Structures are given as C-alpha cells and as structure tokens.
Ligand code: AMP
C-alpha cells in the first residue's frame with residue numbers, strides 16, 4: 194500500500210515537473226511553408242500558445258496557395274469570372290499589398306502568382322523559363338487587375354489565369370496578429386520567429402535591449418553579419434540565400450522583379466527592414482530588394498507617411514558590406 198502511494202506520488206511529481214516546464218517552453222510548428230517558433234518565456238501557458246497557433250492555422254487556411262480550399266485558392270479559381278467574398282484578414286492584407294504596389298510602382302506585387310509558379314522555385318519543377326513561357330504570363334501579373342471591394346468584402350481578378358500570391362507579406366501580417374494576442378493576454382515579453390520573420394516584444398527583465406542577428410548571406414549558418422540592439426519591434430529580411438536553385442552554374446533566387454520577369458538584380462544579397470509593423474517590414478523587405486538602395490531611400494518618407502510607422506533599412510551588398518541606416522549611401 195505504502196509502495197503504491199509512493200509510486201503515485203512519484204508520478205505526480207514527474208507530471209507536475211513536466212507540466213511546469215511545458216508552461217515556459219518554446220513552441221514550434223510547421224505552418225505557412227516555414228517553421229514558426231514562439232517563445233513567451235515565463236508567461237507561456239498551453240492556453241496562450243494554442244490560441245497563437247490556432248490563429249496561425251487560420252491565417253494559413255486563408256492565404257495558402259497550395260491548399261485547394263483556401264480563400265486565396267478560391268479567388269484564383271474565380272479569376273476572370275466573379276468576385277469572391279473574403280474574410281476581413283484578406284481584405285486588410287490585400288489593401289496593404291495594393292497600396293504598397295501603387296507606392297513602389299509594382300515592385301511589390303501580389304499578382305505575381307503565375308510568374309512565381311512558372312519559375313517553380315522550391316518545387317521539383319524549378320527552371321529558367323524560356324521566352325514563350327514568359328510571354329504566356331506577362332499579361333497576367335498586373336496588380337491593377339486586382340479589384341478589392343473593401344465595403345462588400347470581395348476580391349476579383351479581372352483576367353482568367355491570374356493568381357494571387359501573398360508569400361511576400363503574409364508572415365508579417367501573422368506576426369502582427371500574434372502581437373495582438375500577446376497584448377490581450379498580458380504577456381510581458383516574447384520572441385516570435387516565423388521563418389526568419391522576427392518580432393521581439395516587450396522588454397527583457399534586465400532592461401537591456403534585444404539582440405537580433407542578421408544572417409551572413411554568403412554563409413547563413415555562420416556568425417551573424419551584424420547584430421542589431423533594439424527595443425520592441427520587427428526585423429524582416431529578404432535575401433538571395435533563402436530560396437533558390439542553380440542552373441548552368443548560376444543561382445536564381447525567389448524574389449522576382451515584375452519588370453524583367455527574372456530574379457531581381459541590384460548588386461544586393463539581402464535587404465532587412467526594421468519597424469513596429471511586421472507586415473510593413475515584410476512587404477518592404479521584398480520591395481526594397483527589388484527596388485535597390487537609392488530608390489528605397491527615396492521612397493522611405495512616403496512609405497512612413499502612408500503606413501504610419503518609421504522604417505529602417507539594412508542592405509547587404511554583393512561584397513558583403515552592411516549598409517546601415519546611419520550610412521545609407523556609401524560611395525561606390
Ligand atoms: P520574401 O521572402 O518576403 O521576400 O517574399 C518572397 C516571396 O514572395 C516569394 O517566394 C514569392 O512567393 C513572392 N514574391 C516574389 N517576388 C515578389 C515581388 N516582387 N512582390 C511580391 N511578392 C513576391
């Protein structure tokens with residue numbers, strides 16, 4: 194009897210030890226085509242973690258281009274036919290994306306779906322498209338053919354064959370949505386990492402700034418090329434090392450220039466944006482990579498005004514120089 198009691202007590206202690214540990218542990222899941230990790234430190238409970246990951250799942254179900262029943266797949270299937278009713282998330286992100294397209298003269302373009310599919314980067318059919326293939330998609334990627342009706346909550350693609358792709362913005366939106374949950378749940382500090390799309394939230398117990406490393410594009414697994422010391426905010430990078438394939442001894446990366454229909458070439462290896470809005474960071478990291486340093490700095494005040502937040506750029510050029518906000522235009 195005594196033996197049994199000791200055994201039950203032992204099990205109870207083991208279980209409570211693990212449940213206490215589980216409370217404060219980091220959670221990771223494969224969502225939105227990437228590893229999503231959230232660390233809530235001491236405020237982490239199973240309840241908050243599951244609320245966060247349920248929300249991420251909901252966002253994936255709306256924006257996925259691989260899930261046939263996602264909202265975006267429905268919009269794409271109805272291209273050239275009819276407007277599709279969409280939830281508020283899709284209205285909001287589409288509105289941001291179209292405003293960004295207008296400001297960047299289409300360098301950021303969610304209508305690039307047919308071109309993204311054609312290049313097939315990160316799929317088994319990645320290849321350099323030939324002229325005929327490019328001709329087949331070039332009239333199907335104009336963001337001005339995307340009609341958002343915010344009042345009625347619908348999205349319509351004017352031409353059959355058009356396809357939306359939110360890969361350059363949705364992780365930023367998702368990080369901002371997690372931050373809303375953190376505020377509601379009174380979480381004091383957190384680190385959100387959605388496939389390299391970072392948000393550091395709150396402040397450290399010792400009052401010291403967060404340290405966020407920027408990957409060395411030449412060797413992403415090595416030491417960071419730069420470490421940012423910062424308060425609360427988001428850090429998002431678009432770089433040549435993230436998704437790419439090689440053909441004929443050349444590397445073709447996943448950030449496409451809608452004007453050339455080829456991977457963007459600006460003598461850059463990566464472009465990082467820091468801001469309080471992760472969605473702005475995400476769309477801008479893609480856009481600035483396409484636009485290059487000079488055009489990005491020219492647009493900075495306009496972007497800040499349009500989206501109501503300050504932004505900072507960190508570019509890495511092809512010689513691996515970090516061009517930070519303090520020295521935006523280094524001499525050639
Ligand atoms: P990111 O890693 O945030 O720069 O986003 C790149 C992803 O966005 C790609 O994998 C494509 O799905 C999509 N994409 C590529 N080029 C563009 C572009 N110029 N504008 C918007 N989305 C793009």
Ligand code: MG
Nearest residue numbers: 361475476479
């Ligand atoms: Mg992006």
